[in-house]
Amino acid sequence: MAELTAVAVITVLAVISPGADFAMIVRNSCLYGRTAGLLAAAGIGLGVLVHVSYTVLGVGLLLSGTPAVLTAVRIAGACYLVWIGWQTFRSRVEVDTSGGPGEPPPRGAALRTGFLTNALNPKTMLFVVSTYTQVVDAGTPFLRQAGYGLFMSLAHLVWFGLVAGVLSAPALRTRLLRGQVPLNRAIGAVLVALGISLALAPA
Numbered sequence: 153m154a155e156l157t158a159v160a161v162i163t164v165l166a167v168i169s170p171g172a173d174f175a176m177i178v179r180n181s182c183l184y185g186r187t188a189g190l191l192a193a194a195g196i197g198l199g200v201l202v203h204v205s206y207t208v209l210g211v212g213l214l215l216s217g218t219p220a221v222l223t224a225v226r227i228a229g230a231c232y233l234v235w236i237g238w239q240t241f242r243s244r245v246e247v248d249t250s251g252g253p254g255e256p257p258p259r260g261a262a263l264r265t266g267f268l269t270n271a272l273n274p275k276t277m278l279f280v281v282s283t284y285t286q287v288v289d290a291g292t293p294f295l296r297q298a299g300y301g302l303f304m305s306l307a308h309l310v311w312f313g314l315v316a317g318v319l320s321a322p323a324l325r326t327r328l329l330r331g332q333v334p335l336n337r338a339i340g341a342v343l344v345a346l347g348i349s350l351a352l353a354p355a
Contacts, residue, residue, distance in 0.1 A: 181319035188262040189316025195266025197309035203280040204301030229272035233347030241340025
């Protein structure tokens with residue numbers, strides 16, 4: 153019971169702390185609407201399962217102890233955030249200020265942005281690996297360990313789904329979209345800054 157409580161508390165704290173995932177949800181929900189936001193949230197949940205899968209299989213400990221792998225993941229994630237951020241910053245797409253989505257990305261693209269943002273995030277990698285190595289006992293049955301992983305993924309999906317729902321609410325979204333160019337630049341700048349900070353973070 154203590155193990156379950158510890159995993160739950162750590163997961164909730166990790167999920168609600170702002171970061172690249174949150175910024176990506178803001179981008180998709182505000183600029184493209186609820187569907188794009190929810191799909192990005194689903195992608196983030198799937199990204200968590202990637203980290204859980206290799207950790208449960210025992211690969212996570214090896215990866216966390218290999219600086220070259222962590223550096224490669226960090227640089228790849230940083231480049232992805234900077235690229236998405238720059239595209240958002242320079243976007244001149246006009247979105248319908250009545251609250252309707254204007255030229256939303258294909259559903260696969262919205263899902264992919266959430267997935268890649270999380271799957272290439274070394275902070276999520278370290279969160280999952282450290283939880284399984286420092287909190288979850290090595291003798292914990294495999295099915296229970298898998299259950300913890302599903303809980304981590306579901307927690308991300310629920311939280312970011314709620315954030316997407318709030319930010320894509322017609323009244324709020326309409327107000328935000330009245331300043332579309334500043335909004336694009338603000339979201340883009342945040343993503344670029346997160347990417348640069350990730351690239352410059354100590355190994």
